[in-house]
Amino acid sequence: MGNPINPKIVETQLSGAATMQLGFTLVEKMHLDGGQVVNASLADYRIPGIHDIPPMENEIVEAWQSNGPFGAKGVGELATFNVSPAIANAIDDAVGVRITELPLTPEAIFRALRAKAGMPIEDRR
């Protein structure tokens, strides 16, 4: 990941990015009504809190980015990539449904299970 000029900040960026993606993966969903966000508060749009954090270990694999400043390159959001696929894979492994849209809520899993069983839940409009 380039030359970690400040290794502590690199680590915080890694776990922070993973934590933010954990929110997008599991709970964060903007509800829109005619273009208006209808859950624009932390009561209705939950974000990860300190209880939601699994044990994490950050490991820096150093490299030299020849065109970066002091061999560094940007580390922001690097750790977001793997979180959603990992959890989607775990759900597939556990209950056999492949969900390709975020967030992976209990409702989304239930709907996918019902669809797989040939009893899809109709959306009410």
Place this chain on the structure above:
Amino acid sequence: MISATTRTIHFRLNGRAVSAEVASHHTLIEMLQAQFELTGARESCGQGLCGCCTVLLDGKPVSGCLYLAAFADGADIVTIEHLGEPDRLDPVQEAFIECGAFQCGYCTPGFILSAKSLLATNPQPSDDEIKDYLSGNLCRCGAYPEILQAVKLAARKSKRG
């Protein structure tokens, strides 16, 4: 402007006796920012959910965005500005810096005051006790692992004195 809807309150703020004219709808955070230029406690969600506006009132953390200023009459209020000096930081502040327990820093005053209050009542908290106590503070940057480390380090520092 003083009108029939305002009243004068007297309280201690960061160790000094002060007074303020407040309207009945003014929150603690509005008063601290507008009348005392104390901007360390910030209003973020305005609903008591994020903890960014935490101040200590008689030693207990309260959400300044929900607590009405008029109720602070006679209270002892401590804000983040009262902790430590630039060359002699509070152990909790030191620990947050040493552990890198923030990225953008917006939530940090709230976390530090909550941690301070926890350590005052429970000097050697377990991981679960720290998480329970800090569950009312949100950090969008996700610095929670470092914050947990920082509170544990602060506990060890405070023990050493």
